Amino acid sequence: MTSYSSIVIVGxxxxxxxxxxxxxRRGRSVLVVDPxxxxxxxxxxxxxxxxMEAAIDDASPEQAALFRASRDLWPDFAQAARIALARRPAEWRGGDAAGIAARMRALGFEASLNGDRVVTDEDFQVDPAQALAAMKAALGDAVVIGRVxxxxxxxxxxRVETDRRELLADAVVLATGADGAVLGLPQAVREQMDAIQPIRGQIGMTTQALAAHVVRGPGAxxxxxxxxxxxxxxxxxxRRDTAPDLAAGDRLVQAAWRVLGRTPExxxxxxxxxxxxxxxxxxxxxxxxxxxxxxxxxxxxxRNGWLLGPLVGxxxxxxxxxxxxxxxARALDPGRF
Incomplete structure (x- = not known):
């Protein structure tokens, strides 16, 4: 079966x-295809x-400005998409607290330093499950299951060929994460996608509430x-494997208790x-x-997908x-490489 959509987004x-x-929300017809x-x-x-991200990664002033610009898009974007946006303090504890605070301030962010703690009101948070579900709900039947x-x-x-049907489109957006290039793409695009480095990330979801706001520190x-x-x-x-690593998880938990300054439980x-x-x-x-x-x-x-989502969009x-x-746009232009 072949159908037409003005814009097909893969992923x-x-x-x-x-x-x-x-x-x-600009009134364009889109179809999102995802496994x-x-x-x-x-x-x-x-x-x-x-x-926090700019200070931890020692970002350039240009990168910090880009991060801030995307953050500033979030309140309107979240309201339009019915995403719950948490606006509460974020804290750094231990480590080089003075250095973290100094880097934040040098990049134009507000930060207060008290001993080995840095607090800023510049950072937000969303619940990824709720945010993804809200955007899918807003898009409705424009999100379809299929493997391109x-x-x-x-x-x-x-022409987008999936395991279920064939789609014709005026425009295609490749949003496939760290996956390799699919068949048929131009060589220049394949080379760019093949050069993307995979980075495995592991997190732990707890049934207990451990902190009222984001708390960061060395190692966790x-x-x-x-x-x-x-x-x-x-x-x-x-790394591309996604099986949980229990030893790595144990190290994260130990580091988390140290950051919180609490006895492990x-x-x-x-x-x-x-x-x-x-x-x-x-x-x-x-x-x-x-x-x-x-x-x-x-x-x-x-690691900045949620931060940069509205700006990329x-x-x-x-x-x-x-x-x-x-x-x-120039800083994100695929042609920069």
């Missing part, structure tokens, strides 16, 4: 769904944390999640692992792909519609 992780929702399995966007703490096997150029657009973070909490997270470059915890993609500069590929007209990318945000939607690019 229903945070970048794919943010792009789809941005286009949807329906758990993806890395669900194995996350939902951090929208420009201040090939994407091929046609005389006047693109703890954050509220639903009625419980989340402990994270590993960053393991080069038994936890009911479910370990999950997902695989993210990362580029050489740590920023996603967002915008027109180097493979001909009508092909776009929304890929490889490293805006950049890709602007490129599809031929609008003037946002000031940060």
């Amino acid at each position: 229903a992780g945070v970048l794919g769904l943010c792009t789809a929702f941005e286009l949807h 329906g399995e758990a993806n890395a966007s669900a194995v996350a703490a939902g951090m929208i944390a420009p201040a 096997e090939a994407v091929r150029r046609t005389a006047d657009g693109w 973070y703890v954050a509220p999640m639903g009625k419980g909490g989340v402990v994270g997270a590993t960053m393991e470059p080069g 038994p936890l009911e915890i479910e370990w999950r692992a997902g695989v993210r993609g990362a580029t050489a500069d740590g920023l996603p590929l967002a915008g027109a792909a180097p493979g001909g007209p009508g092909l776009f990318m929304a890929l490889a945000p490293r 805006q950049v890709v939607a602007d490129a599809i519609e031929g609008r003037a690019a946002s000031p940060h």
Whole structure:
């Protein structure tokens, strides 16, 4: 069976769904195709944390400005998509607290330092499960199950071949995370996708609430999640396996108790692992792909998928519609490599 959709988005992780929702609220017809399995966007703490991420990664002023710009898109985006946005303090404890605070302030973020603790009100958080479900609900039957096997150029657009049907589209957005390139894509696009580095990340979901807000420190973070909490997270470059590593989990829990300054106690915890993609500069590929007209990318945000989702969606939607690019589009342009 062959059907037509103006814009087909391959992948229903945070970048794919943010792009789809941005286009949807601009009145564009979209279809999101996804295998329906758990993806890395669900194995996350939902951090929208420009201040902490910029300080921890020693980001450049340009990267910090990009992080802040995407954070500032979140309140309107969350309201439109009915995503619950938590706006509460975020804290760093222990380690180089003075250095963390100094880097935040140098990059233009507010931070208060009290001994070995740094507190900022610049960071937000979402519950990934709720946020993904809200965007899917808003898109309705525009999200369909299917495994894309090939994407091929046609005389006047693109043909997306899935295991269930064939789709014709004017534009295709590749939002496939760290997955390799499917058949039929232009060589330049295949090379870019093959260069994406997989990074395995593991988190633990606890039934107990361990902190009222995000608390970070050397080796771990703890954050509220639903009625419980989340402990994270590993960053393991080069790994694609998703079976939980109990030894790594034990190290995270021990580090979490040290960060909280509490005596360890038994936890009911479910370990999950997902695989993210990362580029050489740590920023996603967002915008027109180097493979001909009508092909776009929304890929490889490293650990900042939730932070950068609305900005990536805006950049890709602007490129599809031929609008003037946002000031940060060049930093995400797939053609920069």
